[in-house]
Amino acid sequence: MLKIFVLIKQVPSLHNLQIDKQTGTLIREGVENIINPDDLYGLELGLSLKEQYGGEITAITMGPPQAEFALRECLSMGVDKSLLITDEQFAYSDTLQTTLVLKETFHKIKDYDIIITGSQTSDSSTGQIPFQLSEALDIPLITDIFTMEIENNIFKCHRNFGHESQNISVELPILIRVRRHFNEPRHISLSGIKRAFEKEIEFNDFNTFNCPEYLDGCNKSPTNVVKTEKIVIKRKNEIIEGNFNEKVQKLLKIMQEHGIERIWTGDMI
Amino acid sequence: MNFELTEQQKLVRRSVRKFAEEVLAPVAPTFDREAKYNGYIVKELSKVNLFGIQLPEKYGGADLDSISYAITIEEISRICASTGLMLSVHNSVGAYPIYNWGTEEQKERYLPDIATGKKISGFSWTEPNAGSDAQGIECIMVQKGNDFVLNGSKIFVTNGAIGSVILIGTRYKTNDGQNGIATIILEKDMEGYEIGQPEDKMGVRGNITTSLYFNNIRVPKENILGSLNDGFRIAMQTLDVGRIGIAAQALGIAQAAYEHSVEYSKGRIQFKRPISQFQGISFKLAEMSTKIDAARLLIYRAAFMKDTKKRFSKESAMCKYYASKIARQVTQEAIQIHGGYGYMKDLPLERYYRDAKVTEIYEGTSEIMKLIIAQQILRGNL
Numbered sequence: 001m002l003k004i005f006v007l008i009k010q011v012p013s014l015h016n017l018q019i020d021k022q023t024g025t026l027i028r029e030g031v032e033n034i035i036n037p038d039d040l041y042g043l044e045l046g047l048s049l050k051e052q053y054g055g056e057i058t059a060i061t062m063g064p065p066q067a068e069f070a071l072r073e074c075l076s077m078g079v080d081k082s083l084l085i086t087d088e089q090f091a092y093s094d095t096l097q098t099t100l101v102l103k104e105t106f107h108k109i110k111d112y113d114i115i116i117t118g119s120q121t122s123d124s125s126t127g128q129i130p131f132q133l134s135e136a137l138d139i140p141l142i143t144d145i146f147t148m149e150i151e152n153n154i155f156k157c158h159r160n161f162g163h164e165s166q167n168i169s170v171e172l173p174i175l176i177r178v179r180r181h182f183n184e185p186r187h188i189s190l191s192g193i194k195r196a197f198e199k200e201i202e203f204n205d206f207n208t209f210n211c212p213e214y215l216d217g218c219n220k221s222p223t224n225v226v227k228t229e230k231i232v233i234k235r236k237n238e239i240i241e242g243n244f245n246e247k248v249q250k251l252l253k254i255m256q257e258h259g260i261e262r263i264w265t266g267d268m269i
Numbered sequence: 270m271n272f273e274l275t276e277q278q279k280l281v282r283r284s285v286r287k288f289a290e291e292v293l294a295p296v297a298p299t300f301d302r303e304a305k306y307n308g309y310i311v312k313e314l315s316k317v318n319l320f321g322i323q324l325p326e327k328y329g330g331a332d333l334d335s336i337s338y339a340i341t342i343e344e345i346s347r348i349c350a351s352t353g354l355m356l357s358v359h360n361s362v363g364a365y366p367i368y369n370w371g372t373e374e375q376k377e378r379y380l381p382d383i384a385t386g387k388k389i390s391g392f393s394w395t396e397p398n399a400g401s402d403a404q405g406i407e408c409i410m411v412q413k414g415n416d417f418v419l420n421g422s423k424i425f426v427t428n429g430a431i432g433s434v435i436l437i438g439t440r441y442k443t444n445d446g447q448n449g450i451a452t453i454i455l456e457k458d459m460e461g462y463e464i465g466q467p468e469d470k471m472g473v474r475g476n477i478t479t480s481l482y483f484n485n486i487r488v489p490k491e492n493i494l495g496s497l498n499d500g501f502r503i504a505m506q507t508l509d510v511g512r513i514g515i516a517a518q519a520l521g522i523a524q525a526a527y528e529h530s531v532e533y534s535k536g537r538i539q540f541k542r543p544i545s546q547f548q549g550i551s552f553k554l555a556e557m558s559t560k561i562d563a564a565r566l567l568i569y570r571a572a573f574m575k576d577t578k579k580r581f582s583k584e585s586a587m588c589k590y591y592a593s594k595i596a597r598q599v600t601q602e603a604i605q606i607h608g609g610y611g612y613m614k615d616l617p618l619e620r621y622y623r624d625a626k627v628t629e630i631y632e633g634t635s636e637i638m639k640l641i642i643a644q645q646i647l648r649g650n651l
Contacts, residue, residue: 072276189318190281190331191330
């Protein structure tokens with residue numbers, strides 16, 4: 001039986017996203033939280049693998065207690081079990097600290113075949129977790145999958161990137177990083193919702209793990225977010241005056257000033 | 270007292286909203302314009318179990334509470350009122366009476382197919398000569414041996430074209446001379462069941478409304494819902510439930526018109542500022558928001574009373590009367606805020622206005638709603 005684990009994160013919805021001007025961090029209070037959009041592709045892959053090959057699928061997230069709602073959403077989609085890793089000690093964890101906590105989590109789980117992640121989160125966009133976690137667990141990382149099949153503990157897939165494609169076959173366990181739009185995530189069915197709220201969610205905290213010394217999100221994260229800024233793009237309007245030839249010459253000059261060096265100036269004029 | 274939705278109800282809202290925005294929004298204007306309903310949508314609705322919202326899991330339903338049901342109809346109608354109508358009628362006045370008054374045999378025969386949407390259900394009482402005067406129906410079934418033979422017709426049947434299990438009210442006459450009103454279950458493929466031409470309607474055009482003609486239909490006793498003479502009471506109690514759904518449909522339409530109005534008034538510049546900064550417009554927004562909120566609370570209360578097994582005839586009439594009235598007002602004001610743009614078919618505002626109007630008419634007109642409320646008050650239910 002396949003043991004599938006999908007890693008998800010609860011993120012603030014991109015509608016009305018605000019930044020705290022004092023601390024430079026995202027304001028999360030009073031903002032609607034959703035499952036990170038990229039993770040939905042991972043959930044869909046996990047669910048379809050389960051449907052095809054049988055097995056059990058667990059959603060895991062690390063975050064504050066309210067992330068429980070994101071796990072309820074996963075359960076509504078058809079996930080069998082869920083695990084919330086939450087502790088004040090893990091607050092402000094960067095990707096490395098998060099990876100270390102996840103490493104401990106999977107050492108404790110022991111029995112896993114496929115771990116699935118999305119490509120990145122919409123609130124920090126680092127995309128580092130799948131790479132770091134596969135290193136930490138010392139299992140192969142498979143990215144850019146296109147088609148796949150599983151046979152006798154061997155995962156065979158077709159990878160596709162740009163002009164190249166590759167057929168690989170690898171022994172489980174593996175970590176799969178799913179790219180955006182790889183599949184069409186299913187909608188939550190109303191009948192899944194009641195069942196989701198009847199299920200137990202497993203909680204892990206700091207004391208669940210045996211080697212807590214280096215797990216300290218706040219103090220031992222090597223990465224610090226110094227500043228977050230909202231990028232404002234303002235359009236500049238400039239009216240180019242003159243006759244046709246003068247206008248073209250002025251336009252070419254402006255384009256060159258903005259770093260466009262190779263301009264075709266054939267017989268068009 | 271707590272005005273917060275439960276986490277489960279919040280997830281219902283979020284899931285249905287996402288579904289409606291992604292699946293129904295692209296097709297809703299076409300349903301209205303072409304007055305057609307595309308069958309593939311039924312499959313999509315079925316995938317997320319919208320045909321068995323409150324039916325028990327045993328029959329394939331989602332087994333949700335009545336507030337979740339109201340939220341679902343609101344969110345669907347916010348995007349497509351025609352689909353909201355189909356689901357409201359199917360779930361409340363179609364499926365509910367079979368579940369509530371049906372024999373176990375009837376439940377097992379109909380509910381699993383109803384819950385998946387394989388069979389769309391409906392409920393029809395109105396006839397050419399019987400609308401608000403519900404006792405004035407003329408359909409008649411006369412006993413012949415063990416069965417009855419039904420003749421007559423129904424008009425303005427919601428889900429008339431796609432419905433395959435339709436409950437109707439009819440007069441009856443037994444061999445031993447008893448008569449009265451019965452509610453019976455008809456199936457589309459019964460001999461003598463004929464579907465009329467689609468009506469050309471002002472709004473909710475994506476739901477194909479038809480007449481139904483019954484020519485010597487043989488109705489076995491197994492198709493009678495509840496006891497023979499219980500038909501009128503079943504119908505009235507069924508409509509109490511149905512009105513929560515119609516109120517939620519009206520609310521969804523109003524909510525859509527309101528959201529468009531807020532968005533538009535913030536972006537529309539006249540006299541060098543957004544029109545939302547003029548009191549004439551901002552007061553309209555304030556009124557819309559207040560009315561919508563009041564309607565929503567009335568609906569949730571009626572739904573709550575139903576779930577807690579209290580009598581809710583008055584409350585359901587109140588929520589239907591009020592929500593349909595404010596839906597008409599809000600959609601009208603929304604067009605006013607949009608000015609000429611609101612009057613054009615490029616924007617959905619005029620559709621909302623047309624869709625809203627009928628909520629003051631079907632499942633009991635506003636006048637009948639006030640009659641029910643007044644009767645309750647004067648009986649001492651202050």
